[in-house]
Amino acid sequence: MLTIKQERGVAKAASAAMLSILAFYRKNITDIMPPNCRFVPSCSKYMVEAIETYGAWRGFILSAWRVIRCNPTGGAGYDPVQWPPVGYKAGSFSS
Template sequence: MLKNLLHIPRLILIGLVRLYQLIISPHLGSSCRFTPTCSQYAIQALQQYGAMKGFILAAHRIVRCNPWGGHGHDPPLWYGETPAIADEEEREELTPPSNEPESR
């Protein structure tokens, strides 16, 4: 019961973002410089990190989304986290070669 109550702030914030997506965003046109869009980012951040951290990440992203800010792919990651590399081949490609001789 208490655990369900802790999800209420997160659900309210997600609901507010969805209202923005349905009511306000269609009138503004596509202007986000990032993928996912800022509103999609906010929902993902809230789902992954909860109301407090998700709100902080979403607010930081909205501040960065301006003509002088960045652009491109920007998934929601808490500060200091790195994106997980699911594909083993990609992980091997990113690993620098070892200077040690291979043992046979």
């Protein structure tokens, strides 16, 4: 069993790993893809903010839910990071 201090270290390491993968993606992959984001902020920016704000586990949940909603039947528009996760059609074009 891990101590609380060890659990925090694992959580920080997981967050750092996720953020480094996102940094690589944003630096090397998004430049070659056309901009076609349904939401503001973009999904990758949303993921970074979610992980920095809520940690690896909740940030992953919020990010996965955002990607699932990113389709023609899901929401669109301004969608800030917030816990608990918003509804499927959440997002609006007004800030």
